[in-house]
Amino acid sequence: MTDARRFRxxxxxxxxxxxxxxxxxxxxxxxxxxxxxxxxxxxxxxQRLILEALGDTDGITPLAWGEVYASPYAALEWNHRTxxxxxxxxxxxxxxxxxxxxxxxxxxxxxxxxxxxxVNHLYGPLDVWSxxxxxxxxxxxDVLADVERxxxxxxxxxxxxVPIPAYTDPVAFLTERARQAADPLEAEAPHVAERDPTxxxxxxxxxxxxxxxxxxxxxxxxxxxxxxEVVTNATVHGAxxxxxxxxxxxxxxxxxxxDHGPGPDDPFVGFLPRxxxxxxxxLWITNQxxxxxxxxxxxxxxxxxxxxxxxxx
Amino acid sequence: MLAGEDAGKQRxxxxxxxxxxxxxxxxxxxxxxxxxxxxxxxxxxxxxxxxxxxxxxxxxxxxxxxxxxxxxxxxxxxxxxxxxxxGQLEVRPLAEAYAALDGRFDIGAQVATFEQMSxxxxxxxxxxxxxxxxxxxxVASDDAVHWVVSYEVLVDAMGARxxxxxxxxxxxxxxxxxxxxxxxxxxxVHRDGEEAVPAxxxxxxxGKWCLAGxxxxxxxxxxxxxxxxxxxAGPVHLDVxxxxxxxxxxxxxxxxxxxxxxxxxxxxxxxxxxxxxxMLDTWGDVPGLxxxx
Numbered sequence: 312m313t314d315a316r317r318f319r320x321x322x323x324x325x326x327x328x329x330x331x332x333x334x335x336x337x338x339x340x341x342x343x344x345x346x347x348x349x350x351x352x353x354x355x356x357x358q359r360l361i362l363e364a365l366g367d368t369d370g371i372t373p374l375a376w377g378e379v380y381a382s383p384y385a386a387l388e389w390n391h392r393t394x395x396x397x398x399x400x401x402x403x404x405x406x407x408x409x410x411x412x413x414x415x416x417x418x419x420x421x422x423x424x425x426x427x428x429x430v431n432h433l434y435g436p437l438d439v440w441s442x443x444x445x446x447x448x449x450x451x452x453d454v455l456a457d458v459e460r461x462x463x464x465x466x467x468x469x470x471x472x473v474p475i476p477a478y479t480d481p482v483a484f485l486t487e488r489a490r491q492a493a494d495p496l497e498a499e500a501p502h503v504a505e506r507d508p509t510x511x512x513x514x515x516x517x518x519x520x521x522x523x524x525x526x527x528x529x530x531x532x533x534x535x536x537x538x539x540e541v542v543t544n545a546t547v548h549g550a551x552x553x554x555x556x557x558x559x560x561x562x563x564x565x566x567x568x569x570d571h572g573p574g575p576d577d578p579f580v581g582f583l584p585r586x587x588x589x590x591x592x593x594l595w596i597t598n599q600x601x602x603x604x605x606x607x608x609x610x611x612x613x614x615x616x617x618x619x620x621x622x623x624x
Numbered sequence: 625m626l627a628g629e630d631a632g633k634q635r636x637x638x639x640x641x642x643x644x645x646x647x648x649x650x651x652x653x654x655x656x657x658x659x660x661x662x663x664x665x666x667x668x669x670x671x672x673x674x675x676x677x678x679x680x681x682x683x684x685x686x687x688x689x690x691x692x693x694x695x696x697x698x699x700x701x702x703x704x705x706x707x708x709x710x711g712q713l714e715v716r717p718l719a720e721a722y723a724a725l726d727g728r729f730d731i732g733a734q735v736a737t738f739e740q741m742s743x744x745x746x747x748x749x750x751x752x753x754x755x756x757x758x759x760x761x762x763v764a765s766d767d768a769v770h771w772v773v774s775y776e777v778l779v780d781a782m783g784a785r786x787x788x789x790x791x792x793x794x795x796x797x798x799x800x801x802x803x804x805x806x807x808x809x810x811x812x813v814h815r816d817g818e819e820a821v822p823a824x825x826x827x828x829x830x831g832k833w834c835l836a837g838x839x840x841x842x843x844x845x846x847x848x849x850x851x852x853x854x855x856x857a858g859p860v861h862l863d864v865x866x867x868x869x870x871x872x873x874x875x876x877x878x879x880x881x882x883x884x885x886x887x888x889x890x891x892x893x894x895x896x897x898x899x900x901x902x903m904l905d906t907w908g909d910v911p912g913l914x915x916x917x
Contacts, residue, residue, distance in 0.1 A: 509840075510840045510841055510842075533902065539871050599906055
């Protein structure tokens, strides 16, 4: 992976508009001057600031940011297609200044953190230089720590592009993150448990569990869809026995599905809607149907943990 | 209005369900009865036909045996001989009732034959043509399974609008579990039992097809087989409002069908439940696929 790697994934951690402009303006201007496809995906206010500071905006393509970055999976799919198209159509390189949306650094950070890690692999062979701006004034410290672990370089306001020592291999990052995201409920005996359920039996078991919560119908229906996909994957691609476990509070459901197979060959399965990969599409939908999805490779098995509702605490 | 179409008379609701009895069904109902062995089959066929005596149906009984053996099967049918004499009951060896037993009978001609017989029964003063047929012998090979599924789908579309009532028997020990599940899947009513399936595809109102119940790995094969047989002249309309679950592979099968039908008008999904609508929205555009709330 490192050999063929061309993708540059940098973070710009800024404390003021001036610092943002100090990174963004030369980065974008140099892209245009080099004849590269140059994309700008930030919120409206920052986009206006950056375009004004640039003056000459020829060659800059502002993105429909709210749409493209609506969710990590929407962003992955759109970017993946767009970057490949631009390069196939002769762009020598693509530069992207693309920001995670404001909710992304808060309630939905888990998905975006996984996105930031996964792009290192998924865009690895592409001639793309991406700078992801993060505003320290609205980003929590633990989120910034994840940012440093998922970007290879820091784009600094002084024009430097400095390697980040904390950068972590994406597979290690994702696995570690999945482990750390263990839910406190999992320390209790499961509220429901079933061995080798069919997808239909699993849906009925979790439907019964959900009756004890105040979660809305749409949330529960998407959870059932996810449970069904994960049990199907474990049954079809994994190894028996398959153990379904579930826990519920008033406002949260945690479900784990463990099988005794090695898990998917590709640790990045489920990030892109790969229709040629067994189980890939099911996991892609599962990722979008739930608040959190964690894939946990184990010495003698593989567990998927899915969570809906409010985070613990 | 086509000649003989009895839209002016009462239109009983078409049943769509799993059942543990062949009794209590009437015109437009189409049942699949998976059984184990001949006597289990008579035990269902006789009460099914008996319902038609009371209801004023013309009765037709068919299975893969000669006329004498067919009559023996119906020994338990009250007034059997009188019904025969009166022309209300007829028995036919399967090879006569269905054009050929090699699994490659002419489906269109077969459906047309039953349509004519249904209309003739109505013209002769009967309520409907009530058919009990053990079709096990038609399912002689994997290839034949597809033919019979295709036949069942098309005859169901006829049966949804004609005075026709049918019980289709399949011997599980002879056709095997996957074929039995496929047959259950393409009948609006099927027997609750070991090869019962949680989903159904059948003809519905106003030229639409209905996909109902729970579609998951238990029904994928049957779904793909059945979808492949939907006639594709003009858009295919599929009412999915009674789906209780459909998984990603099920949606993938619908998307593949839409792509295949795109040149002929595509696939229109009517009234998807919320979670399916969300999944289709997340999925993105599929050529040939339209969704109508």
